[in-house]
Amino acid sequence: MISLAKRCVAEIVGTFLLVFFGAGAAAITLMLAKGEAPLNDFNIGIGYLGGLGDWLAIGLAFGLAIAAAIYALGRVSGAHINPAVTIALWASKRFPTAEVVPYIIAQLIGAALASTLFFACAGPDAVLVGGLGATAPFPGISYGQAILVEAIGTFLLMLAIMGVAVDKLAPEGFAGLIIGLTVAGIITTTGNIAGSSLNPARTFGPYIGNTLFGGGNLWEFFPIYIIGPIVGALVAVFLYDWLTSE
Amino acid sequence: MKCYICAEEGKDSDAVAICIVCGMGVCKHHAIREEIEKWEGGYPFPAKKVKTNIPRILCPPCHNALTS
Numbered sequence: 001m002i003s004l005a006k007r008c009v010a011e012i013v014g015t016f017l018l019v020f021f022g023a024g025a026a027a028i029t030l031m032l033a034k035g036e037a038p039l040n041d042f043n044i045g046i047g048y049l050g051g052l053g054d055w056l057a058i059g060l061a062f063g064l065a066i067a068a069a070i071y072a073l074g075r076v077s078g079a080h081i082n083p084a085v086t087i088a089l090w091a092s093k094r095f096p097t098a099e100v101v102p103y104i105i106a107q108l109i110g111a112a113l114a115s116t117l118f119f120a121c122a123g124p125d126a127v128l129v130g131g132l133g134a135t136a137p138f139p140g141i142s143y144g145q146a147i148l149v150e151a152i153g154t155f156l157l158m159l160a161i162m163g164v165a166v167d168k169l170a171p172e173g174f175a176g177l178i179i180g181l182t183v184a185g186i187i188t189t190t191g192n193i194a195g196s197s198l199n200p201a202r203t204f205g206p207y208i209g210n211t212l213f214g215g216g217n218l219w220e221f222f223p224i225y226i227i228g229p230i231v232g233a234l235v236a237v238f239l240y241d242w243l244t245s246e
Numbered sequence: 247m248k249c250y251i252c253a254e255e256g257k258d259s260d261a262v263a264i265c266i267v268c269g270m271g272v273c274k275h276h277a278i279r280e281e282i283e284k285w286e287g288g289y290p291f292p293a294k295k296v297k298t299n300i301p302r303i304l305c306p307p308c309h310n311a312l313t314s
Binding site: 007080095161 | 287291
């Protein structure tokens with residue numbers, strides 16, 4: 001097997017791609033919408049350009065970056081690019097205990113690098129207007145609702161990973177495309193509820209970037225994006241194993 | 247089966263292998279054996295190299311075509 005160090009580099013690169021292009025798309029959407037009609041409780045800027053199509057565009061940016069990462073790096077590290085996926089595979093005894101922490105650290109580093117370089121590319125408005133694509137519950141959404149929607153979204157993501165990639169009966173070659181499109185669909189539906197992170201690292205990167213470069217302090221919401229995705233992924237992996245066991 | 251290359255040279259020798267690409271029979275002298283690495287697994291798990299390589303036998307023309 002390829003060395004753990006190289007696999008961690010692959011996780012850094014994969015998570016970097018996810019956050020730079022995915023969260024970057026959310027930040028760019030907010031920057032484009034700046035100056036449009038006055039905001040309301042259910043519309044913070046994403047939605048002015050194309051309604052729900054804004055979320056579809058953001059979802060596709062995530063999905064295509066995920067597909068690219070899976071096809072490019074899947075054979076190297078497994079391209080988890082998501083601590084919730086790593087933890088779910090570990091919990092179901094499919095991933096070694098000793099490699100869980102290095103993988104998660106690599107994913108967090110990749111996400112932080114992505115937000116830092118996105119700020120370097122797009123400038124101060126990326127932080128001040130776009131918030132680097134950080135996720136937070138939308139107005140009127142409670143902490144519990146946000147955890148629930150993140151759990152449900154990650155449940156579908158992990159269920160797709162199990163069916164399209166982990167299962168030995170899965171058709172070969174489709175994993176990247178299907179998982180990417182699944183993420184795009186989840187974001188389209190749930191993006192305007194709590195940001196549809198589905199991934200603690202994806203939220204960590206923009207949060208770190210906002211802290212470093214003068215953006216808002218959203219850390220009080222970080223537990224949402226740890227608890228929700230991990231719970232959703234765990235339920236999916238154990239449900240899938242139960243459903244497919246004889 | 248006879249070795250195709252030897253037959254072209256006017257010699258008569260028994261084939262000991264068949265080129266995996268073109269199906270030509272080749273004698274031990276003309277058979278080119280290569281070891282191919284085999285990897286298993288992949289997303290969402292790192293691919294693992296299988297300990298034993300897979301042998302692949304080619305005739306000289308196909309070997310030249312594939313390596314040139």
